[in-house]
Amino acid sequence: MTLLAASEHFAGSPHWTWYILFYFFLAGLAGGAYFLATLLRYWGTPGDEPVARLGFYVPFPATIIGLLLLTLDLKQPLRFWHMLFNTTPDQFGLNFNSRTPMSVGVWALLVASIFSFVVFVDTLVRDGRIRNRPARRLAALLDGTVGLVWNVIGTILYLFIAGYTGVLIAVSNQPIWSDSWALGGLFLASGLAGSAALLLVLSHYRPGAEFSRGVLERSEHIFTALELLLVVVVVVTLIDDGAVDDAFGFPWILLWLVALVGMLPGLRGLAGDRVRVTRRGAVAAVERAPAWVVAPSLVLVGVLALRAAVIFSAQ
Amino acid sequence: MTNHWRDIKNADLIMINGGNPAEAHPVGFRWFMRAKTERGAKIIHVDPRFTRTTAVADIHLRIRTGTDAAYFGGLINYVLQNKLFHEEYVRKYTNAAFVVDKTYSFKDGMFNGFDSEKGAYDPKLWTYEKGADGFAKLDINHPRSVLSLMRKHYSRYTPEMVSRITGIPRDQFLQVAKLVGEMGRPDKVMTQVYAVGLTHHTTGSQMIRAGAVLQLLLGNIGRPGGGMNAERGHANIQGNTDNAISWEILPGYLKVPAPGQRTIADYVDESASKQAHPNALNFFGSNYGKFMVSLLKTWFGDKARKDNEFAFNHLPKPAGNSSWISIFDQALQGKMEGVMLSGMTAASIGPDANQVHKALANLKWLVVMDSFPTTSSEFWHAPGADPSQIQTEVFVLPATHWIEKDGSFTNSGRWLQWKDQVLPPEGESRHDHWMLSDLFLRVRKLYEREGGKFPDPVMDLTFDYGDPAKPTLDEIAREVNGKDLKTGKQMESFKDLRDDGSTTSGNWIYVGSYTDEGNMMKRRNGVQDPEKNDPTGMGFYPEWAFSWPANRRVLYNRASADPAGKPWDPKRAGIRWDAAQKMWVGDVPDYLPDADPADPKSPLPFIMTGEGTGRLFSNGLADGPFPEHYEPVESPIENPLHPKVSISPGTFLYDKAAGRPNRFGTVDEFPYVATSYRLTEHEHYITQHVEHLVRLQPEAFVEVPAELAREKGIETGDKVRVWSKRGKLEVKALVTKRLGALTIDGKKVFQIGIPIHWGYVGVKTGDHWLANALTPFVGDATVRTPEFKAFLVNMEKM
Amino acid sequence: MAEAKLKIDPGKSYGFFTDTSVCIGCKACEVACKEWNQLPSKPEGFLGDSLDNTGTLDGQTWRHVKFIDNVPDETLGVGDGKAFLLMSDVCKHCQHASCMDVCPTGAIVRTEFDTVFIQSSVCNGCRNCIAACPYDVIDIDPDKDVARKCTLCYDRLQGGMEPACAKACPTDSIQFGPLDELHRRADERLATLHSQGIKEANLYGRDDKVYGGLNAFFLLMDKPEAYKLPNAKNAVLPQRNNLGGYVGVLGTAVLGLLGAVIALRNRGVRPEPPEEPTVEERP
Numbered sequence A: 001m002t003l004l005a006a007s008e009h010f011a012g013s014p015h016w017t018w019y020i021l022f023y024f025f026l027a028g029l030a031g032g033a034y035f036l037a038t039l040l041r042y043w044g045t046p047g048d049e050p051v052a053r054l055g056f057y058v059p060f061p062a063t064i065i066g067l068l069l070l071t072l073d074l075k076q077p078l079r080f081w082h083m084l085f086n087t088t089p090d091q092f093g094l095n096f097n098s099r100t101p102m103s104v105g106v107w108a109l110l111v112a113s114i115f116s117f118v119v120f121v122d123t124l125v126r127d128g129r130i131r132n133r134p135a136r137r138l139a140a141l142l143d144g145t146v147g148l149v150w151n152v153i154g155t156i157l158y159l160f161i162a163g164y165t166g167v168l169i170a171v172s173n174q175p176i177w178s179d180s181w182a183l184g185g186l187f188l189a190s191g192l193a194g195s196a197a198l199l200l201v202l203s204h205y206r207p208g209a210e211f212s213r214g215v216l217e218r219s220e221h222i223f224t225a226l227e228l229l230l231v232v233v234v235v236v237t238l239i240d241d242g243a244v245d246d247a248f249g250f251p252w253i254l255l256w257l258v259a260l261v262g263m264l265p266g267l268r269g270l271a272g273d274r275v276r277v278t279r280r281g282a283v284a285a286v287e288r289a290p291a292w293v294v295a296p297s298l299v300l301v302g303v304l305a306l307r308a309a310v311i312f313s314a315q
Numbered sequence B: 001m002t003n004h005w006r007d008i009k010n011a012d013l014i015m016i017n018g019g020n021p022a023e024a025h026p027v028g029f030r031w032f033m034r035a036k037t038e039r040g041a042k043i044i045h046v047d048p049r050f051t052r053t054t055a056v057a058d059i060h061l062r063i064r065t066g067t068d069a070a071y072f073g074g075l076i077n078y079v080l081q082n083k084l085f086h087e088e089y090v091r092k093y094t095n096a097a098f099v100v101d102k103t104y105s106f107k108d109g110m111f112n113g114f115d116s117e118k119g120a121y122d123p124k125l126w127t128y129e130k131g132a133d134g135f136a137k138l139d140i141n142h143p144r145s146v147l148s149l150m151r152k153h154y155s156r157y158t159p160e161m162v163s164r165i166t167g168i169p170r171d172q173f174l175q176v177a178k179l180v181g182e183m184g185r186p187d188k189v190m191t192q193v194y195a196v197g198l199t200h201h202t203t204g205s206q207m208i209r210a211g212a213v214l215q216l217l218l219g220n221i222g223r224p225g226g227g228m229n230a231e232r233g234h235a236n237i238q239g240n241t242d243n244a245i246s247w248e249i250l251p252g253y254l255k256v257p258a259p260g261q262r263t264i265a266d267y268v269d270e271s272a273s274k275q276a277h278p279n280a281l282n283f284f285g286s287n288y289g290k291f292m293v294s295l296l297k298t299w300f301g302d303k304a305r306k307d308n309e310f311a312f313n314h315l316p317k318p319a320g321n322s323s324w325i326s327i328f329d330q331a332l333q334g335k336m337e338g339v340m341l342s343g344m345t346a347a348s349i350g351p352d353a354n355q356v357h358k359a360l361a362n363l364k365w366l367v368v369m370d371s372f373p374t375t376s377s378e379f380w381h382a383p384g385a386d387p388s389q390i391q392t393e394v395f396v397l398p399a400t401h402w403i404e405k406d407g408s409f410t411n412s413g414r415w416l417q418w419k420d421q422v423l424p425p426e427g428e429s430r431h432d433h434w435m436l437s438d439l440f441l442r443v444r445k446l447y448e449r450e451g452g453k454f455p456d457p458v459m460d461l462t463f464d465y466g467d468p469a470k471p472t473l474d475e476i477a478r479e480v481n482g483k484d485l486k487t488g489k490q491m492e493s494f495k496d497l498r499d500d501g502s503t504t505s506g507n508w509i510y511v512g513s514y515t516d517e518g519n520m521m522k523r524r525n526g527v528q529d530p531e532k533n534d535p536t537g538m539g540f541y542p543e544w545a546f547s548w549p550a551n552r553r554v555l556y557n558r559a560s561a562d563p564a565g566k567p568w569d570p571k572r573a574g575i576r577w578d579a580a581q582k583m584w585v586g587d588v589p590d591y592l593p594d595a596d597p598a599d600p601k602s603p604l605p606f607i608m609t610g611e612g613t614g615r616l617f618s619n620g621l622a623d624g625p626f627p628e629h630y631e632p633v634e635s636p637i638e639n640p641l642h643p644k645v646s647i648s649p650g651t652f653l654y655d656k657a658a659g660r661p662n663r664f665g666t667v668d669e670f671p672y673v674a675t676s677y678r679l680t681e682h683e684h685y686i687t688q689h690v691e692h693l694v695r696l697q698p699e700a701f702v703e704v705p706a707e708l709a710r711e712k713g714i715e716t717g718d719k720v721r722v723w724s725k726r727g728k729l730e731v732k733a734l735v736t737k738r739l740g741a742l743t744i745d746g747k748k749v750f751q752i753g754i755p756i757h758w759g760y761v762g763v764k765t766g767d768h769w770l771a772n773a774l775t776p777f778v779g780d781a782t783v784r785t786p787e788f789k790a791f792l793v794n795m796e797k798m
Numbered sequence C: 001m002a003e004a005k006l007k008i009d010p011g012k013s014y015g016f017f018t019d020t021s022v023c024i025g026c027k028a029c030e031v032a033c034k035e036w037n038q039l040p041s042k043p044e045g046f047l048g049d050s051l052d053n054t055g056t057l058d059g060q061t062w063r064h065v066k067f068i069d070n071v072p073d074e075t076l077g078v079g080d081g082k083a084f085l086l087m088s089d090v091c092k093h094c095q096h097a098s099c100m101d102v103c104p105t106g107a108i109v110r111t112e113f114d115t116v117f118i119q120s121s122v123c124n125g126c127r128n129c130i131a132a133c134p135y136d137v138i139d140i141d142p143d144k145d146v147a148r149k150c151t152l153c154y155d156r157l158q159g160g161m162e163p164a165c166a167k168a169c170p171t172d173s174i175q176f177g178p179l180d181e182l183h184r185r186a187d188e189r190l191a192t193l194h195s196q197g198i199k200e201a202n203l204y205g206r207d208d209k210v211y212g213g214l215n216a217f218f219l220l221m222d223k224p225e226a227y228k229l230p231n232a233k234n235a236v237l238p239q240r241n242n243l244g245g246y247v248g249v250l251g252t253a254v255l256g257l258l259g260a261v262i263a264l265r266n267r268g269v270r271p272e273p274p275e276e277p278t279v280e281e282r283p
């Protein structure tokens, strides 16, 4: 079932810890948020626009903070640009190495940040928070098809960013990480679920946003199911490589439990959805308002815990 | 070494007893590996521990420490019983056929000639029956021939007895014996390698002799790939011994004069070996006087004249023993005012370190000449010491390190290799020889001004250097080589030394090292052109440095060829008789270079001995003419061979003699056998100053057998307390299966390993422990080397 | 053998043949490497992993002698390096170098001697190579804050000198030379050992079964796993997960899209959409 043979690894640990954990977290949320925002704006109803805007606000700051975290994680932060430009004497030029997701990812981030920056500004303009001419020109440009194309490309880039983080660690010889090809998918799925949860929380603070909560909740539930599916795939691939013990041994099992607890609201919701859809629909969700903060927060913590479990257990 | 490092590659079988060359002589070990990779030689490592040497050996015999004489005795017995010895060699090249005097006896562990009052034997009584010609009587079939006596003596060393004493299982012993037995064939050769695993015992000298006896029986002495090879200690320890660092010898292994000797003739008569066979050249014995006179001429120059016995009486004639332990015994008794230490740290190295610390504190002054602070220069404020109670005044004279001076190193293979100064001296440090010269000149000035009881030796000493306060090592090296006073030329060969006062030589065995052609020790014609520089292909490299004596690479090499002068193994020739040239060719012959073997008068092969042969029976050691197994002073069992005479009767018990309380433990209180040793990563104590090495072995530990550790619930890294009757260590444990249990005389015995390298000076400070806190204050009967390698301890988890 | 005079030509492949059957664990190589490369030895405690207190290769330890203590209770015929495995470990200078594959800055290059070299001035300390190297070779040098490892004495080779560790090795366990010559010697040595009945002996990295061949290859006295080396089956490149990983992401994205579409379709009861504020209307 897997693409790999069982492996025994003796590689050393890169000591990627907190910076990387939060970067992965942010990358996942950014990806999911861009995705949901685009969907809601272009394929949702006009009532979804407030949440779409919320969603468009997320990727840019997440990207900037993420880049900052990435840079700080380097032992030589001032040499971040070496990722982009080769400084080998006699070999000056741009650096791109398709074999390493780190190189692909950095370029993706760079390009994606342009997209998220533009929609960020665009959203500010739409929200009337900036009014200067160039900004408004830009926003106007993004009306209609151009905006659609722009955001579809942005979405693809951001989905890539959410997912490549898992590929990045898989393209190594670390136990667990490299024993499964499904981590990229898992990170993306959990990013999707997490971003739905994030938007749910944020919807609390924006008037009119409550309109989309039903969709968000349902997305969250479905994405959580997807996430669970990928967890299963990961486990199966790890079993195949004999790395399950390492990945789920103490204390990592605790992180996995947190991650699982994070999936619970989603899964329970998924079970409840059927009832709700046939009976009272999304209104029911509105009535359970206080849970809106608790449950999505739980989901977000789960997203973090999942990444922590993967990142730390291998090292 | 009778042979040399490179020669080990010529061996078929390498027997390592009491040495751990991969760890203590890693560079020399290269040749062991060459023997293995290039000729498939087998390596047998006989050691209480499985070490890094054992890792690449073929066979490991786990032996109880202190029992090698029994092991060798068993091999001797096996070889004799099964007629595996090299028959012709034994008959013609050893004293097997010599008839021993009828006074000889051996009963219940005692040889004849023991003076129970002195607690010592008189070795002069171990001699041959004389024939009518005044020479020893020869008859190999005589019941008192050396061979007959040996058969009888060693018949007790059955495989069962060997196993009972050593703990080596009988079948393993027999397998090894079979391999060893094959080495008696002329086309096979075994090298026997040892180091301080044999010397650090009260029976050390006899263990080594036992190995040599075995090698003689197998016909392996004098042959390339064979020999009895001592791997020496510090880079120049061989040079030290050659030049009389030991208390009982003068340079070139001439004996220290004894009380009562008034003339050179007296001295030679009592010191030199006597011709015991008509064809024996007895080269050493018959030239003893020449070597001594030349030495006295070197020291006292014009003041050494025929009419004053060449100033022979300037030399002290000590009655007492001045070995290392004796010095500190004297200090303990308050009979020592001061001590000068140079390049050695008494506080760490001596047995029963706690007692040695007391001895140091009993001195008025202590001078430490060293390049670094040592445990001796700092003993007065060691952890646990109370400086206010120690009145010893300590002077530190910063000395240049050997790397900061030129001069020669003599290696284990007897090569004198000149080296350059590598680094400039640091700080205010001075060369040792400059400090000593300065000191001497000042003392001489005091004598000049104030006179004294016996100023002559000081006033008459030659001090013929360009700058007497700063002699160069080049000047000293020329002086040691010596010169012909008639021609003014440097001596070329010791056979030209004379006893009429017309030659000088500071060390007869070093003659030829610095001739008018130049400093031979600087020669470096080596592997850059093997064809030219190693014409025989045997690895002699005659123009590499200088090998004492006479640039000879393998000692006793006449014995590498049969009586007719044909090499026993033509593929591994030492020397051969070239009938056309009427010359011996190959290595520098240890023989008269033109003595035709066809001539019935040609000398016997071992030209240095009075017998003209190798000695299976000898009066050279203080504790017996044949090696016999005695137990270590602290032993887990009574000697199974003769329980009433368990330890060697010649052992001198210092504490008892001085009336100090007993410091030996017994097995009921101290159930484990311990041995102390080195690790590759450190050079004794001094490398505690070297960060790279401290990192590799950062702290004191003991090695604990896995089985015992299980019993006691000890795991690697746990702290344990190990203590003997004399002191304790509280250090970490390294649990290993490399140390295993032994069955000794029916009892299960564990051995504990104690690496020696830690003290309280160096990169790391804090708790430090001296291995020698545990070791007993007792030494070998002949040379008094301390019993560092076998003692009893107890151990517990802390 | 090692006594023959050495000529080192750029353009040829160089490496090490490490014959563990004659390694005596003296650590001269470890110290020689530290000395030549001026790497510090920071004080560490007692590790007691047999006679090893170094633990692993790292940014300041580019040679490390492993001690694998398998000493059995019986004492006969245990030698030949089979019972107490001693092995001087080092960067393998892989033909397919995982570290080089994943380095995003191009800091890791193949030199004119066909060795794998990290340019300290280019490395930014991302540590991707550490995660990738299957042999736990690379680590960050805490004093320089860049990834460092054995350079195969690049500076010495340029100066026509053999690497410091090989030079110091007393038993020729580490042999340096042109790869073809080393292959020849290794094959000979293996044949000798096999003819002596030492069947366990095997060459590791001599052929292309692991990482396309290792320029620093070994004669081992036990299975590679016993030395903590990936066997041919486990010697896999990080790259193997690129395709699967990206496909996994794509698949998930497609499923996610599907999920989102479902979520959007079945919205159930919808409250009235609020008035959409336009850009112009905002204060």
Ligand SMILES: Nc1nc2c(c(=O)[nH]1)N[C@H]1C(S)=C(S)[C@@H](COP(=O)(O)OP(=O)(O)OC[C@H]3O[C@@H](n4cnc5c(=O)[nH]c(N)nc54)[C@H](O)[C@@H]3O)O[C@H]1N2
Pocket: B016, B017, B018, B019, B020, B021, B023, B024, B025, B046, B047, B048, B049, B051, B063, B064, B065, B066, B067, B068, B194, B195, B196, B197, B198, B231, B232, B233, B234, B675, B676, B677, B678, B679, B680, B681, B682, B683, B684, B789, B790
């Ligand atoms: N790395 C390093 N090398 C050194 C030195 C050093 O300090 N460090 N010191 C140098 C000096 S001064 C010397 S003298 C030499 C000493 O060289 P070695 O004699 O080789 O050194 P040791 O480790 O003292 O002892 C050798 C072995 O003897 C074993 N042994 C103990 N008792 C017995 C016994 O009764 N019978 C047998 N068969 N074996 C026994 C020990 O287990 C040990 O493995 O090393 C020199 N080389």
Ligand SMILES: Nc1nc2c(c(=O)[nH]1)N[C@H]1C(S)=C(S)[C@@H](COP(=O)(O)OP(=O)(O)OC[C@H]3O[C@@H](n4cnc5c(=O)[nH]c(N)nc54)[C@H](O)[C@@H]3O)O[C@H]1N2
Pocket: B196, B200, B233, B234, B342, B343, B344, B345, B346, B348, B349, B350, B369, B370, B371, B372, B374, B399, B400, B401, B402, B403, B432, B676, B677, B678, B683, B684, B685, B686, B687, B756, B771, B772, B775, B788
């Ligand atoms: N228990 C136990 N005790 C032992 C042993 C054992 O096996 N077990 N082994 C014993 C043996 S064989 C030996 S040799 C001793 C070793 O004991 P030591 O010889 O005391 O040990 P090292 O640490 O080698 O000391 C050598 C000293 O010489 C200094 N030095 C170096 N070059 C020069 C120079 O040119 N001039 C001067 N003045 N100083 C210089 C160094 O700085 C260093 O302090 O230990 C003995 N003690």
Ligand code: SF4
Pocket: B024, B025, B026, B027, B028, B235
């Ligand atoms: S320390 Fe020096 S003398 Fe001792 S083995 Fe090494 S090179 Fe030889």
Ligand code: SF4
Pocket: C090, C091, C092, C093, C094, C097, C098, C099, C100, C116, C132, C133, C134, C135, C136, C137, C138, C149
């Ligand atoms: S061993 Fe590791 S560091 Fe060395 S070349 Fe191979 S992958 Fe790179």
Ligand code: SF4
Pocket: C102, C103, C104, C105, C106, C107, C108, C118, C122, C123, C124, C125, C126, C127, C128, C129, C130, C146, C147
């Ligand atoms: S740490 Fe340096 S050498 Fe390693 S992958 Fe990153 S940039 Fe390349």
Ligand code: SF4
Pocket: C032, C033, C034, C036, C037, C062, C063, C090, C149, C150, C151, C152, C153, C154, C163, C164, C165, C166
């Ligand atoms: S080749 Fe040079 S850098 Fe590499 S381990 Fe050997 S000495 Fe160190």
Ligand code: SF4
Pocket: C022, C023, C024, C025, C026, C027, C028, C029, C030, C065, C087, C088, C168, C169, C170, C171, C172, C173, C174
């Ligand atoms: S220097 Fe040679 S023998 Fe010593 S540990 Fe290193 S590889 Fe082994």
Ligand SMILES: [Mo]
Pocket: B196, B232, B233, B234, B237
């Ligand atoms: Mo020594």
